[in-house]
Amino acid sequence: MKFANIASTVLLVSICSITFAQAPPENQPKRKFGANTAGKRQPKPSWLMAPVEGKNLSYKTFESKSVDAKVSYLLYVPPQYDASNSDRYPVVYWLHGIGGNQSGIPNFCRRLTDAIETGKAPPMIFVFPNGMVDSFYCDAINEMRPVESMIMQDLIPHIDASYRTIANRKARMIEGFSMGGFGAAHLGFKYPDHFGSISIMDGALLGLEEIKRRHQVQFARIFDNSDDKFNAESPFFLVKANADKVRNRTKIRIEVGALVPPNQTFHKLLQEQSIDHGYEVHEGVGHNNSAILDRLGDKNWAFYTAAFQGNP
Numbered sequence: 001m002k003f004a005n006i007a008s009t010v011l012l013v014s015i016c017s018i019t020f021a022q023a024p025p026e027n028q029p030k031r032k033f034g035a036n037t038a039g040k041r042q043p044k045p046s047w048l049m050a051p052v053e054g055k056n057l058s059y060k061t062f063e064s065k066s067v068d069a070k071v072s073y074l075l076y077v078p079p080q081y082d083a084s085n086s087d088r089y090p091v092v093y094w095l096h097g098i099g100g101n102q103s104g105i106p107n108f109c110r111r112l113t114d115a116i117e118t119g120k121a122p123p124m125i126f127v128f129p130n131g132m133v134d135s136f137y138c139d140a141i142n143e144m145r146p147v148e149s150m151i152m153q154d155l156i157p158h159i160d161a162s163y164r165t166i167a168n169r170k171a172r173m174i175e176g177f178s179m180g181g182f183g184a185a186h187l188g189f190k191y192p193d194h195f196g197s198i199s200i201m202d203g204a205l206l207g208l209e210e211i212k213r214r215h216q217v218q219f220a221r222i223f224d225n226s227d228d229k230f231n232a233e234s235p236f237f238l239v240k241a242n243a244d245k246v247r248n249r250t251k252i253r254i255e256v257g258a259l260v261p262p263n264q265t266f267h268k269l270l271q272e273q274s275i276d277h278g279y280e281v282h283e284g285v286g287h288n289n290s291a292i293l294d295r296l297g298d299k300n301w302a303f304y305t306a307a308f309q310g311n312p
Contacts, residue, residue: 042099045132045145047071054106056081056113062158066149072130073155074102076109077163078116078123088164090308091125093151095176095183097204100133111293121301122308127159134218136206137176137183138233141224152191168196171311173304175199177289178259182206185235185266188252192245197307200254201289205235205262236269243273251307252277255296258287278303 049072051059057076064071078089096102105128115121131137135147160167174195176184181203188198208230211219223230231237239246246252252275256263260281267279285291293300 042133043101045100045134047130047132049100049102049130052102052105054109057106057109062155062162064150064154066146066154067144071150071155074105074128075159075163076112076126076128078125079113080123081125081164086164087123088166089123089125090171090173090311091127091159091165092173092175092199092304093127093129093156095129095137095174095180096131097176097178097180098134100131102128108290108293115301120298122305122311124304124308125159125163125165127155129155131180131183134179134215135183136179136218136222137186138222140222141229142221145221148187152187152194156194166311169194170196171308173197173199173307175201176203177201178204178287182235186233186238188250189235189238189242189246190233192242192250195250197251198253199303200252200263200266201292202255202257202259202287203263203266204259205266207236207262208234210262235266239266239269239273239275243275247273247275250275251303253303254279255292256281257285257289257292 047064047067047069048061051072052074053059056079057074059072060075061070061072063069080087081089109126112121112126116123129151130147132145132147135145137147137151139146139148156172159165165171169192172195174184174188175198176182178201181200182205184198184200185203185205188195206215208227211223211230219225219230223233252270254263254267254277256279263279264281267277270277282292282295285295
């Protein structure tokens with residue numbers, strides 16, 4: 001099967017480190033969220049990332065059977081979580097971009113708390129998994145980095161067993177930015193019985209030629225330098241393979257900043273498969289998740305409200 005040839009090679013080389021922008025020190029220039037990290041040294045992957053905490057946000061670890069070790073994640077609970085011992089909440093699994101820095105997530109969670117408290121967003125739990133820096137949220141064939149298995153086989157059951165979630169697909173969303181957008185599409189379309197909604201934020205929806213040219217190390221480590229193994233995990237393949245399980249069943253949005261060509265190609269593929277979805281290009285925001293959220297405004301929270309409508 002020939003996959004779409006994605007033309008934006010210059011943009012794709014700047015797939016960036018996610019996180020939600022952290023305020024810079026006074027008198028220091030602001031660092032754009034999603035700034036180009038091409039050529040910069042990435043942090044060493046670790047199953048235990050550096051602790052990050054904030055209001056309603058906490059650093060957690062759990063024992064993963066797939067990894068055979070403790071793995072960290074960040075957990076956000078809505079402000080009313082502790083006021084009741086019986087209320088249950090939908091869950092968003094939010095996937096970071098390449099680089100894996102989660103230090104700015106408290107800023108996003110403050111924004112989320114404000115939206116919940118003002119009634120713009122439904123009360124919900126957010127889980128921020130550890131993507132091991134550059135996993136593309138797949139199991140690596142040539143190294144012990146089973147990120148996909150850790151999330152799907154271990155983390156999701158752990159979250160449902162440990163917290164007051166609504167443990168069904170309709171109340172579970174997969175969302176991510178940049179590499180995390182690839183991961184959201186990869187996991188969302190591969191496991192349609194697990195996720196009732198998919199949110200792709202300026203997704204680095206790499207095609208075969210792009211990952212071979214721009215991410216040779218990851219292509220070798222994760223996919224064993226195999227075209228067939230990459231294609232089998234590609235969101236472009238998975239949409240076609242599982243279209244009948246997604247169509248008229250899953251709520252999908254694609255919000256685009258800088259990476260227009262690959263997201264537009266994916267948008268057209270969904271149209272060809274008659275899969276309803278939202279698609280919007282936000283010109284001038286760059287590859288910057290916070291800027292996309294600013295541009296969306298209350299429309300961002302409305303997506304969660306619509307996705308989780310009907311859940312108790």
